[in-house]
Amino acid sequence: xxxxxxxxxxxxxxxxxxxxxxxxxxxxxxxxxxxxxxxxxxxxxxxxxxxxxxxxxxxxxxxxxxxxxxxxxxxxxxxxxxxxxxxxxxxxxxxxxxxxxxxxxxxxxxxxxxxxxxxxxxxxxxxxxxxxxxxxxxxxxxxxxxxxxxxxxxxxxxxxxxxxxxxxxxxxxxxxxxxxxxxxxxxxxxxxxxxxxxxxxxxxxxxxxxxxxxxxxxxxxxxxxxxxxxxxxxxxxxxxxxxxxxxxxxxxxxxxxxxx
Numbered sequence: 001x002x003x004x005x006x007x008x009x010x011x012x013x014x015x016x017x018x019x020x021x022x023x024x025x026x027x028x029x030x031x032x033x034x035x036x037x038x039x040x041x042x043x044x045x046x047x048x049x050x051x052x053x054x055x056x057x058x059x060x061x062x063x064x065x066x067x068x069x070x071x072x073x074x075x076x077x078x079x080x081x082x083x084x085x086x087x088x089x090x091x092x093x094x095x096x097x098x099x100x101x102x103x104x105x106x107x108x109x110x111x112x113x114x115x116x117x118x119x120x121x122x123x124x125x126x127x128x129x130x131x132x133x134x135x136x137x138x139x140x141x142x143x144x145x146x147x148x149x150x151x152x153x154x155x156x157x158x159x160x161x162x163x164x165x166x167x168x169x170x171x172x173x174x175x176x177x178x179x180x181x182x183x184x185x186x187x188x189x190x191x192x193x194x195x196x197x198x199x200x201x202x203x204x205x206x207x208x209x210x211x212x213x214x215x216x217x218x219x220x221x222x223x224x225x226x227x228x229x230x231x232x233x234x235x236x237x238x239x240x241x242x243x244x245x246x247x248x249x250x251x252x253x254x255x256x257x258x259x260x
Contacts, residue, residue: 037220042227045220053209053221057228060190060205063118064236067125068186072179074126075133082134083141083167084159093138100131104189108196117197121205124193129182136178140171176244183236191229206232 019039025031026038033041046053078096082089104124111120144167152162168175194207206225213222 034217034219037223041220042223045218046224046227049221049224053206053225053228056204056206056209056225057232060187060194060207060229061232063121063125063190063194063205064187064232067122067190068129068183070122070126071129071133071182071186075130075178075182076137076175079134079137079141080163080168082138084163089138096131096134099127102127104128104192105196108193111193112196121190121193121197125186125189128189129186132181132185133175133178136174136181137171140174141167143174144170172247173244176240176247180237180240180244183240184233187229187233187236 023039026036037045078092082093104127107127108120108124111123114120115123141163148166148170149162152166157165190205191207194205195211197208206229209225210222210229213219213225
C-alpha cells in the first residue's frame, strides 16, 4: 500500500475506532446526554439544527476569510517594506512582536467595547494571523542566496527587480508556510472573539452557538457546532496545503521529496 493511501486510510480508520468506542462507552455506562452525548445524538443535532448551524457557519467563515486576507496582504507588504528599508523594520517590528505575544482572549473584550461586534471579531482574527505571515515572509526575503544576489548586482539590477524577480520567488516556501499557519490562527481568533461576544449576549457565529448551547445545556448542539468548527479548520489547512503543493511541486525540494 502506497504512502499516500496510508495517509488517507489510517486517520479514517482511527476516527472510526474512536467513534465506535465513544458510542459504546456512552451506551454501556448510560451517560446522560447533558454530560456526554453519543455520536448519534451529535449527528442528530447536526441534522435537526442544520439551518441555524449553517447560517452561523457562514458568519464565522466570512470573518475568518476577511481576517486571513487582511493578515496575508498586510503581512507580505510590510515584510517587503522591512526588507527594503531597515529603518521601517527597526521601528515597527518590536510592535508586531508585542501584538503577537499579547493574548487575544484578553484583547477581545476590550475590542468589543470600542468597536462594533463585526469589526472586533475581524480585528481578533487579523491579530493572531498577521505575525506568522510577517515573520515567515521577512525570514524568506532575508535568506536569499548571496551568490544569486551577487549575480543580480553584477547585472546592475534595480532594487525592485531584485525584490520581484529574486527575493519573492525564493521566499515562496516561507510565505506559503506563514499563510498555512495563519489560516488556522485566523479561525482561532474569530472563535475567541465570538465567544467573548457571546458572553456579552451578542453574536451569531458558530462559537456563539457553542456558548449559547452550553448555557442552555443543549450539549448535542454544542458538540455539533464544535464538529463543524473542526471541519472548517481542517478544510482551511487542506486548501492552503494544496495551494502550497501546486506552487512548489515542480521545483522545491520539499514537494519533490514528498512525491518520490
